[in-house]
Amino acid sequence: MKSSVTDFQEKMHQLADAFIKELPEKTEDIETMWQQLQNDWNVETLQIVHRKVHGLVGSSKTFGFEELSQIADKLEQALKILLQNKASIDEPQSNEIHLQMQALNQWAHKPKNEHTQIIVEKLNNSHPDSDEACRIFVVDDDQEAAQELALQLSYYGYEVEAFGQLDKFRAAIKEDPNAIVLMNVEFSDDPMAGVRIMKEIKQEMTDPLQVMFISPNDDLATRLEAVRAGGVAYLTKPINSAELIDQLDSFAVPQTQEPFRVLIIDDSTTVLEYHAAVLELSGMVVRAVEKTDAVMKTLLEFNPDLILIDVYMPECSGIELAKVIRQIDGLLSVPIVYLSSENDFNTQLEAMCLAGDDFLVKPIDPKRLVSAVTMRVRRARLLRGLMVRDGLTGLFNHTAIKEQLGREIVRSNRLKTPLSFAMIDVDFFKKVNDTYGHAAGDRVLKSLARLLKQRLRGTDIVGRYGGEEFAVIMTDTNAPEAAKVIDEIRKVFSRLLHMSDNREFKVTFSCGIADIKHFPDVKSVSEAADKALHDAKRKGRNQVTTNADD
Numbered sequence: 001m002k003s004s005v006t007d008f009q010e011k012m013h014q015l016a017d018a019f020i021k022e023l024p025e026k027t028e029d030i031e032t033m034w035q036q037l038q039n040d041w042n043v044e045t046l047q048i049v050h051r052k053v054h055g056l057v058g059s060s061k062t063f064g065f066e067e068l069s070q071i072a073d074k075l076e077q078a079l080k081i082l083l084q085n086k087a088s089i090d091e092p093q094s095n096e097i098h099l100q101m102q103a104l105n106q107w108a109h110k111p112k113n114e115h116t117q118i119i120v121e122k123l124n125n126s127h128p129d130s131d132e133a134c135r136i137f138v139v140d141d142d143q144e145a146a147q148e149l150a151l152q153l154s155y156y157g158y159e160v161e162a163f164g165q166l167d168k169f170r171a172a173i174k175e176d177p178n179a180i181v182l183m184n185v186e187f188s189d190d191p192m193a194g195v196r197i198m199k200e201i202k203q204e205m206t207d208p209l210q211v212m213f214i215s216p217n218d219d220l221a222t223r224l225e226a227v228r229a230g231g232v233a234y235l236t237k238p239i240n241s242a243e244l245i246d247q248l249d250s251f252a253v254p255q256t257q258e259p260f261r262v263l264i265i266d267d268s269t270t271v272l273e274y275h276a277a278v279l280e281l282s283g284m285v286v287r288a289v290e291k292t293d294a295v296m297k298t299l300l301e302f303n304p305d306l307i308l309i310d311v312y313m314p315e316c317s318g319i320e321l322a323k324v325i326r327q328i329d330g331l332l333s334v335p336i337v338y339l340s341s342e343n344d345f346n347t348q349l350e351a352m353c354l355a356g357d358d359f360l361v362k363p364i365d366p367k368r369l370v371s372a373v374t375m376r377v378r379r380a381r382l383l384r385g386l387m388v389r390d391g392l393t394g395l396f397n398h399t400a401i402k403e404q405l406g407r408e409i410v411r412s413n414r415l416k417t418p419l420s421f422a423m424i425d426v427d428f429f430k431k432v433n434d435t436y437g438h439a440a441g442d443r444v445l446k447s448l449a450r451l452l453k454q455r456l457r458g459t460d461i462v463g464r465y466g467g468e469e470f471a472v473i474m475t476d477t478n479a480p481e482a483a484k485v486i487d488e489i490r491k492v493f494s495r496l497l498h499m500s501d502n503r504e505f506k507v508t509f510s511c512g513i514a515d516i517k518h519f520p521d522v523k524s525v526s527e528a529a530d531k532a533l534h535d536a537k538r539k540g541r542n543q544v545t546t547n548a549d550d
Ligand SMILES: Nc1nc2c(ncn2[C@@H]2O[C@H](COP(=O)(O)OP(=O)(O)OP(=O)(O)O)[C@@H](O)[C@H]2O)c(=O)[nH]1
Pocket: 392, 425, 426, 427, 428, 429, 430, 431, 433, 437, 438, 439, 440, 441, 442, 445, 466, 467, 468, 537, 541
């Protein structure tokens, strides 16, 4: 089977070929419009010519045709000056622009083998294959502490390797630069050994590493050094395992995190497809829109995490479109990033002031595009998550899950699709807390949350209803099917070994399920699921009951 990287490169070549094929038509179109302008000088046509040339600057750079991009860039600058003056053109200016247009046309009509192209082969090694599991390296010269931390993390399903010696770690990270490093700052012979080695490794490697530092100190100087050594997180000892797992999950568990949803709005098909391919290769879901009139419908349907907009488009500018998006309910906090070959600082600043969050200049290195989008989406999700997520498990909180239930019931009624609501309650949880301590109880809740996220479909919605109670909205699923799925999870959960002070224990849960076929609104479906849950408890716990069993 071909790797996604090979697929990507094939696609890149196809897109570049398509770009070159369409190029003569584009340059002829520009030249024709320019000739029309000579007979009938007007600013509107000049703006269209400028936008078309501007598009060529960006797309030619994106596909690696540097020489073409330089010719187009020169022409664009000349057109820009004309646009600023808005006056009619004098003869020397006209001749100069005409020459540049000819150069553009000549380049476009050159035989294909004469085009020098710097294609994006460099992407080859820059992306981990998305199927690869992400490993964690724990580095600490206190072997016992490292092993203990590795063991704890393995309970949460992580593949962990502990290193007591820095040279062994150095070799391992070079082999697997995608591993997440949990690096102790302080070693017995050097209080800053962890930071020092990461700085050295950072200089030797091209890809950025994901390092989380662990230290007994919480002073600014150490934190600063950790950041300089590439630290993406800083944890102080004693480590709060719930906090550590949260941090790790946010970096390392793509399968439990919904893929990032990116909407790209660009009037150039080839450039649009290029950026979409780059983002899709890194596991994001991309929706591409070429025509601005399709934007509104797509925005509401697709619900993007981030919007990438070209600045110059035929129907309206990207800045205007961003302002419209900002006025739509629910989209105020969605990051908007401009992606344009516009390198004029003032235009960039204006775009950012008015409605955008970032400005990326084409051509953008694929890795930089992925990392800029990832950073923005992570931050936006984090902020949104603080409002709707439960702090311990990261699942939707009670209010959010109820809201989602209302929304999904409306959707199911409209689409005439089934929907089930499941309530899950950990059995004898008070006893878990009393016997093994509250912290162990918290870990049990987290492990159940993770299991639910891992085992359920991406379209199912999981929440913590309160205390030791969870809720799942199962879309497109009737009660018997839902019961089958949850029962599988019940079996797996009952086999999980939990740990506290070297004592192992197992926990079970009970579940009640209701179907909106019989209970068509939020209140009745939650009450029916709650009743089914109590039946499961009454019948002896560790089982799943549906309202149909009544
Ligand atoms: N560790 C921990 N415990 C919690 C949390 N929220 C609620 N609890 C505890 O969960 C326990 C729930 O106990 P009960 O409602 O009596 O139910 P149970 O012991 O699970 O018994 P059954 O549901 O009848 O099987 C209480 O002791 C709560 O204090 C939490 O966030 N963390």
